[in-house]
Amino acid sequence: GGGGGEDQTCSAHSNNDIHSDKQQELQQQQQQRQQYVFPGCRFYLAPTTVPMSNADIGGGDLGLFTTRSLKRGQPISFPDIIIQMIDYPTRSNDNDNDNDSYVGNLIEQYSWDAQKFGGQNEGRTVASILPGIGSLAKPKPTFQTANTIPYRPDVDEANVPRTTKAGAGSFTHYHNLTFFASRAVDAGGEIFIHVDYLNDPWYQNRTVLLDEQADGNDNNKGTAASNHVRNVDWLNKNGICLDNIKPGKSKIKGAGRGAFATRFIPKGSVIAPIPFIVIPNRNALLMLKRGGNSKKKTTKKQQKQQQQQLLLNYCFGHKNSSVLFFPTSPVANLINHAPTSTSIESSDANDNTGPTANAKIQWSSSSQFNSKEWPKILSIDELKKGHPPSGLLMMEYVATRDIQPKEEVLFNYGQDWIDAWTEHVESWEALPDAKAYTPSYIMEDVAGLLRSEKEQLEHPYAPNLQISCFYQYSVYHDKRNEGILSSSSSSKNTKASGEVTTVKWQMDRRTFEFKNLRPCSVMHREKLPN
Numbered sequence: 001g002g003g004g005g006e007d008q009t010c011s012a013h014s015n016n017d018i019h020s021d022k023q024q025e026l027q028q029q030q031q032q033r034q035q036y037v038f039p040g041c042r043f044y045l046a047p048t049t050v051p052m053s054n055a056d057i058g059g060g061d062l063g064l065f066t067t068r069s070l071k072r073g074q075p076i077s078f079p080d081i082i083i084q085m086i087d088y089p090t091r092s093n094d095n096d097n098d099n100d101s102y103v104g105n106l107i108e109q110y111s112w113d114a115q116k117f118g119g120q121n122e123g124r125t126v127a128s129i130l131p132g133i134g135s136l137a138k139p140k141p142t143f144q145t146a147n148t149i150p151y152r153p154d155v156d157e158a159n160v161p162r163t164t165k166a167g168a169g170s171f172t173h174y175h176n177l178t179f180f181a182s183r184a185v186d187a188g189g190e191i192f193i194h195v196d197y198l199n200d201p202w203y204q205n206r207t208v209l210l211d212e213q214a215d216g217n218d219n220n221k222g223t224a225a226s227n228h229v230r231n232v233d234w235l236n237k238n239g240i241c242l243d244n245i246k247p248g249k250s251k252i253k254g255a256g257r258g259a260f261a262t263r264f265i266p267k268g269s270v271i272a273p274i275p276f277i278v279i280p281n282r283n284a285l286l287m288l289k290r291g292g293n294s295k296k297k298t299t300k301k302q303q304k305q306q307q308q309q310l311l312l313n314y315c316f317g318h319k320n321s322s323v324l325f326f327p328t329s330p331v332a333n334l335i336n337h338a339p340t341s342t343s344i345e346s347s348d349a350n351d352n353t354g355p356t357a358n359a360k361i362q363w364s365s366s367s368q369f370n371s372k373e374w375p376k377i378l379s380i381d382e383l384k385k386g387h388p389p390s391g392l393l394m395m396e397y398v399a400t401r402d403i404q405p406k407e408e409v410l411f412n413y414g415q416d417w418i419d420a421w422t423e424h425v426e427s428w429e430a431l432p433d434a435k436a437y438t439p440s441y442i443m444e445d446v447a448g449l450l451r452s453e454k455e456q457l458e459h460p461y462a463p464n465l466q467i468s469c470f471y472q473y474s475v476y477h478d479k480r481n482e483g484i485l486s487s488s489s490s491s492k493n494t495k496a497s498g499e500v501t502t503v504k505w506q507m508d509r510r511t512f513e514f515k516n517l518r519p520c521s522v523m524h525r526e527k528l529p530n
Contacts, residue, residue, distance in 0.1 A: 036269045037236050043077045044239030049190050049228040063190045064137045067232045070185040075178050078246040080132040082174035083311050086123035087288040110135050115515035132330030133179045139195035146194035147185050153177040156441045158256035166428040167254040190228040240273045245331045252336050258408050259334040265403040272332045274395040276325040278383050285309040338410035357412040364394040438462035452522040469520035470512050
């Protein structure tokens with residue numbers, strides 16, 4: 001998923017491609033969607049049960065719900081991807097000094113600490129973007145009141161190596177991230193993530209303290225009292241199903257991963273909703289240039305020389321607009337491109353015999369999430385101010401024909417993307433040092449022993465590899481500089497600023513957190529008895 005080409009958005013469409021002005025057609029689509037209930041749907045998008053004191057909170061007034069009872073340790077739904085934001089603009093390092101190129105809402109309301117998922121070494125400043133549950137679930141301020149927790153992702157290149165495939169680098173290597181129930185969840189229960197507002201700088205603007213005493217009782221919305229649970233029948237009739245697709249290996253050559261139907265999806269029905277995070281200026285997805293936080297305004301020539309964020313390959317946009325829309329629906333970012341007709345264009349520059357698209361996009365047809373008028377009445381300035389709130393501007397993937405279970409869901413990205421991808425394939429060539437690159441996940445599988453420093457003198461690892469170990473250490477800072485040591489600290493415990501004190505290695509439940517994965521060396525190896 002994510003498409004190819006380093007500086008192209010996923011699609012570019014005319015107004016006729018995106019929505020229809022025929023009110024009768026829209027009403028028919030809405031009636032068809034409301035009439036069809038996907039049998040066995042276990043995961044829904046519906047209005048949250050939480051009284052919201054601030055509608056601008058991430059996801060607006062939407063929430064995620066399970067229709068089955070979950071025991072602690074059960075997965076909430078299908079796994080999803082992580083997209084790492086690397087060396088991104090912030091309010092303090094915005095090159096234009098006008099916040100136009102500041103990522104803002106995306107970072108402050110939706111990003112996660114990259115150390116939780118092993119992405120901290122991707123750049124100098126890294127934030128993890130988690131579409132799906134990580135973006136749409138409402139936050140709770142304590143672990144006890146939340147009911148889901150993410151587990152570490154897998155990292156690999158999906159059999160698209162940089163030595164031979166033009167699509168290498170066009171999609172994220174972080175995938176198979178699964179959220180598990182951290183405690184029992186009743187059928188119809190809303191899903192909540194844990195956000196530590198006091199100690200975790202991420203999600204810093206999601207500081208709306210949810211009223212734990214409010215029961216959100218509303219008989220018109222199928223809400224049970226006191227425990228954030230909706231009636232399952234109400235969800236089946238009024239929610240939007242979120243588990244019609246699941247991740248898998250794409251059948252499109254060189255595409256990596258894809259999205260596959262979990263059940264029969266009839267023509268005209270909604271495959272998945274597409275709540276958007278609005279990025280008003282695509283320059284916000286330019287990585288900061290190496291060398292510091294320049295306050296000087298960047299020229300157009302300098303912008304072209306800057307690298308693009310990988311997130312750009314997952315956004316919707318138009319070549320004549322600065323506005324981008326990032327989809328947050330579960331698994332939907334894995335939907336790959338395919339032509340509407342093989343006689344017109346192809347998903348592969350040298351292949352005109354591949355599968356064709358079976359999905360299209362349109363503004364949401366749901367009466368509860370209807371946003372078809374917003375693009376007509378809102379200016380870019382209003383979008384910058386967060387109107388409508390992120391998550392409430394919504395489109396949907398709709399089946400253009402019957403889709404069978406296990407069939408890959410495919411969508412035509414648009415002619416601009418096709419032209420850019422064709423140009424990229426024709427001009428692509430592997431980097432000069434590509435053959436020297438060895439993926440770390442492959443070495444993890446084949447390496448019997450980690451080489452010592454002496455052994456590496458004769459048999460060095462590839463330049464892109466290093467040995468890392470899980471360990472913890474303490475750093476004592478001067479109390480006058482950091483305020484970490486209290487005034488009552490004894491002089492014998494006070495170390496010079498920045499001095500590292502080694503500690504004996506001990507294993508506990510926090511040892512194997514990614515924040516404790518640090519470079520290390522094997523000094524010598526001993527064989528234990530027996």
